[in-house]
Amino acid sequence: MRRTPKIMIAVVLLACVVAWATGAKNARARSEYRYGFAAAYLQDNPNQEFVETATKTKCYVCHDSNRRNEEGKIDADGKKSKKRINSYGKALSELLTKKDFEVYKKARGAVDDSSTRKAMKVKMIATAKSAIEKLGKTKSPSGITYDEFFKQGKLPSQPTE
Numbered sequence: 498m499r500r501t502p503k504i505m506i507a508v509v510l511l512a513c514v515v516a517w518a519t520g521a522k523n524a525r526a527r528s529e530y531r532y533g534f535a536a537a538y539l540q541d542n543p544n545q546e547f548v549e550t551a552t553k554t555k556c557y558v559c560h561d562s563n564r565r566n567e568e569g570k571i572d573a574d575g576k577k578s579k580k581r582i583n584s585y586g587k588a589l590s591e592l593l594t595k596k597d598f599e600v601y602k603k604a605r606g607a608v609d610d611s612s613t614r615k616a617m618k619v620k621m622i623a624t625a626k627s628a629i630e631k632l633g634k635t636k637s638p639s640g641i642t643y644d645e646f647f648k649q650g651k652l653p654s655q656p657t658e
Contacts, residue, residue, distance in 0.1 A: 529598065529618075530589065533625030534558055537633065538647050547650040558652055559586030584638050585653035592628040 539548050551558060561581035582590065601617045601624075608614055633644035637653070646653070 527593075527598070527625070529621045529625040530559060530593070530629070531555060532622045533627075533629045536622065536626045537629045544648075544650050547647070547652075550650075551652060554652055559583060559589055561586075583653045585632070585643060588635060588643075589628065589632055592632055593625060597624055597628075 534551070539551055542548050559582060561583045598621050601621045604617060608617070633647070634642055637643050637646050639646065643653075
């Protein structure tokens with residue numbers, strides 16, 4: 498049975514909301530970036546292969562999934578590292594900062610109503626989506642815009658096994 502991208506995105510969003518509502522408040526990763534990317538580039542995308550690859554890639558759309566360091570040597574532990582950020586992630590980090598989400602996170606922590614908290618999470622994702630769409634209009638190091646890059650079915654950092 499094959500799931501559509503909308504169903505996969507809905508399942509991922511639901512899992513995030515459940516984890517967030519049950520106390521996963523101190524995570525440093527910004528899942529809003531991933532969900533904003535999904536909303537901007539994966540929903541209603543006819544390129545199923547790109548959608549599947551991007552869904553599998555998750556955080557490595559912005560982070561460098563390569564196991565090699567700058568000298569070309571495999572990292573000591575041989576694992577992927579989220580410490581390295583690719584050109585897309587660097588450009589996105591210039592548009593979005595922690596401050597962009599602090600207002601929502603502070604307000605979210607002070608609210609007990611789950612529907613209000615969910616609405617704040619949706620606003621954070623919309624903030625990320627807006628920045629991601631703006632970034633899509635800028636040129637990548639390859640000389641084409643990120644929008645064109647994604648339309649070609651490419652990602653800044655292809656997943657490695």
